[in-house]
């Protein structure tokens with residue numbers, strides 16, 4: 001028997017970052033929006049835990065027990081006193097190390113797939129606790145939709161979204177390390193008073209209304225200067241998408257994927273074509289939002 005779970009990528013429509021905490025993490029006001037680019041995780045009973053992966057970026061995904069999907073299976077098994085004997089196959093469509101929570105998606109997918117395969121029926125609240133232990137973005141990968149993440153991003157409050165937003169994602173060559181981007185944020189803000197991170201009311205209103213023009217005016221990412229500092233060429237991609245008619249452009253999370261919010265689906269197609277023609281990115285992907293969270297197929 002096999003269980004397959006589909007899990008979306010995310011973009012952060014607001015990422016307000018506070019000062020580094022004593023534990024090295026940063027408090028956030030993190031407005032997550034799940035977007036229609038998906039990984040699939042299939043769990044099948046096996047003699048031991050092993051991981052396989054297919055997809056254009058599969059060679060960049062670790063297949064040992066450092067894979068977040070493997071760690072998710074181990075944690076769930078340990079909680080129920082089981083052996084984590086499972087084959088996890090990942091069909092990867094989310095860019096790797098791209099700031100779109102691909103590893104987190106696989107962790108949430110593995111958790112849900114193993115819970116169904118093993119019949120462990122773990123309560124939702126416990127699944128969310130395990131997600132938070134695996135990484136700050138993992139709880140959101142499980143719930144999807146839109147949510148405000150506080151703390152290090154793991155404490156979620158669901159948000160209302162009043163319509164469909166059409167995005168284009170410009171995928172860069174190579175990834176950026178999330179800890180390195182936060183470290184660059186710390187370097188750039190040294191000696192500066194970093195304000196407490198707070199969610200923007202106009203942004204939450206724009207999401208609730210489903211108004212792309214209002215959302216475009218309020219998008220923000222405090223990690224963007226750090227990502228641009230580590231990868232200056234991202235500025236060319238942002239400029240190419242803006243020149244092509246995107247309503248707004250920003251770095252997705254810790255980058256290096258850039259996100260472009262567009263008026264509607266035809267405009268998104270035009271922006272994607274222009275980005276590809278500009279030669280400033282490896283590929284351009286269209287995705288509507290919001291998207292549902294981890295779902296058993």
Ligand SMILES: C[C@](O)(CO)[C@H](O)COP(=O)(O)OP(=O)(O)OC[C@H]1O[C@@H](n2ccc(N)nc2=O)[C@H](O)[C@@H]1O
Pocket residue numbers: 012015024025026027028030099101104134135136137138151152153178179182253254
């Ligand atoms: C940039 C975002 O993707 C925005 O959603 C997240 O904040 C990152 O979430 P993630 O990849 O799940 O990150 P984690 O695996 O929890 O942490 C990786 C590293 O990122 C840094 N980190 C992460 C989250 C946070 N609130 N503050 C941090 O400083 C820490 O150096 C941490 O060691």
Ligand SMILES: Nc1ncnc2c1ncn2[C@@H]1O[C@H](COP(=O)(O)OP(=O)(O)OP(=O)(O)O)[C@@H](O)[C@H]1O
Pocket residue numbers: 060061062066067068069090095096097098099100101102103104106107137175176178253254255
């Ligand atoms: N299942 C997985 N898929 C992809 N990368 C994984 C996975 N498990 C572990 N990794 C490791 O995690 C690193 C970050 O990958 P990931 O795709 O999650 O980055 P990201 O999308 O930038 O994350 P985030 O947006 O949550 O900060 C990779 O370079 C890889 O070494």
